[in-house]
Amino acid sequence: MDTKPIYLDHAATTPVAPEVIQAMLPFLEGAYGNASSLHSFGQEAKAAVEAARTRIASFMGARPEEIVFTSGGTESDNFIIKGIALSRRDRGNHLITSSIEHHAVLETCDFLRKQGVSVTLLPVDSNGLVDPDDVRKAITDKTILISIMHGNNEIGTIEPIAEIGSIAREHGVAFHTDAVQTFGHIPIDVDELKVDFLSASAHKLHGPKGVGLAYIRKGMKITPLLHGGDQEKRRRASTLNVPGIVGFGRAVELADASMHTESSRQSALRDRLIKGLLSSIGDTRLNGHPVRRLPNNANLSFAFVEGEGLLLSLDMEGIAVSTGSACTSSSLEPSHVLKAIGVPVELAHGSLRFTLGRDTTREDIDRVLQVMPGIVHRLRAMSPLVRKGAVS
Numbered sequence: 001m002d003t004k005p006i007y008l009d010h011a012a013t014t015p016v017a018p019e020v021i022q023a024m025l026p027f028l029e030g031a032y033g034n035a036s037s038l039h040s041f042g043q044e045a046k047a048a049v050e051a052a053r054t055r056i057a058s059f060m061g062a063r064p065e066e067i068v069f070t071s072g073g074t075e076s077d078n079f080i081i082k083g084i085a086l087s088r089r090d091r092g093n094h095l096i097t098s099s100i101e102h103h104a105v106l107e108t109c110d111f112l113r114k115q116g117v118s119v120t121l122l123p124v125d126s127n128g129l130v131d132p133d134d135v136r137k138a139i140t141d142k143t144i145l146i147s148i149m150h151g152n153n154e155i156g157t158i159e160p161i162a163e164i165g166s167i168a169r170e171h172g173v174a175f176h177t178d179a180v181q182t183f184g185h186i187p188i189d190v191d192e193l194k195v196d197f198l199s200a201s202a203h204k205l206h207g208p209k210g211v212g213l214a215y216i217r218k219g220m221k222i223t224p225l226l227h228g229g230d231q232e233k234r235r236r237a238s239t240l241n242v243p244g245i246v247g248f249g250r251a252v253e254l255a256d257a258s259m260h261t262e263s264s265r266q267s268a269l270r271d272r273l274i275k276g277l278l279s280s281i282g283d284t285r286l287n288g289h290p291v292r293r294l295p296n297n298a299n300l301s302f303a304f305v306e307g308e309g310l311l312l313s314l315d316m317e318g319i320a321v322s323t324g325s326a327c328t329s330s331s332l333e334p335s336h337v338l339k340a341i342g343v344p345v346e347l348a349h350g351s352l353r354f355t356l357g358r359d360t361t362r363e364d365i366d367r368v369l370q371v372m373p374g375i376v377h378r379l380r381a382m383s384p385l386v387r388k389g390a391v392s
């Protein structure tokens with residue numbers, strides 16, 4: 001292929017920025033000390049970890065000691081939800097979350113339900129928004145945690161976190177947000193959002209895979225998941241991933257410098273993509289909120305076609321996208337998120353998620369707009385769904 005590949009799956013993962021690789025290299029080579037060691041090798045590693053912690057904390061309006069480094073978003077979600085369920089067992093056994101959370105939250109809640117915890121799954125409206133009033137009504141005297149994601153990884157909807165945070169505070173209930181999709185992409189301040197816990201992951205913001213953080217507000221008690229060492233103030237045992245944490249710190253620094261310009265640049269490209277697809281291809285709808293959405297997310301359903309067919313045809317053109325959700329793409333179950341916003345099953349099967357990144361250009365978007373109508377028309381011509389009129 002002579003054209004450059006076009007990667008539009010940044011919600012699944014992002015390329016590691018060259019500056020991040022440069023920052024990590026010394027800690028994979030000479031500076032390989034264990035950050036818990038007292039000798040100079042260890043102290044050099046520890047200093048680098050603490051510099052990253054301070055930088056990341058200030059980026060999110062937190063204190064360095066409120067950050068616990070983890071292996072990523074999945075671990076942070078598991079740690080916070082299970083850790084709170086365990087530490088507050090004597091206060092209650094009720095959790096509130098939404099039906100469109102990432103599987104790291106939903107399956108953790110399912111696991112806890114099997115252990116006797118009761119879980120309220122709040123619905124969302126057709127744009128994917130949680131109604132803060134529903135949160136208020138769901139709170140009981142047994143509620144120990146509310147967990148609502150900041151930005152949805154499939155449809156891009158940004159939830160009213162600060163409003164929900166106010167309600168949680170009024171009722172004295174702890175509040176967690178999975179901010180994996182927003183961290184480094186839109187401004188985050190833990191005090192403005194009124195959250196007590198937050199999850200983030202480096203590889204969604206041009207950092208390395210396998211490193212993330214759990215923000216734990218000062219004074220919040222939580223039971224650790226990992227035992228066997230006194231790292232991270234005994235909140236997470238295990239030797240620190242020094243190169244990963246250093247890379248995370250550098251990725252946050254880069255995000256801090258470019259977030260403002262990137263979010264307006266990417267949202268303009270996103271809107272160009274959405275408008276272009278809706279106007280050039282009939283029987284197509286946008287999923288997620290029209291304006292309260294991640295700057296880089298466009299999720300659309302194309303009637304009378306299968307998302308997998310679209311994905312493979314685009315891949316042959318050198319364009320990488322995702323069907324409704326990366327996590328469900330290997331199963332035939334339609335995405336739980338599209339289901340929750342009321343997309344009919346047939347239409348959900350014809351959904352694609354395009355997620356832009358720092359490396360996405362206007363030429364990339366125009367190339368997608370150039371090839372998509374032909375691909376959809378060709379697949380529709382072969383589709384039995386069109387004649388059956390499965391979607392009206």
Ligand SMILES: *Cc1c(COP(=O)(O)O)cnc(C)c1O
Pocket residue numbers: 011012071072073074075102104149151152153178179180181201202203204210211212
């Ligand atoms: C990617 C993602 C996760 C999982 O993060 P990992 O670091 O890959 O474990 C959790 N929540 C959301 C919303 C995500 O997009």
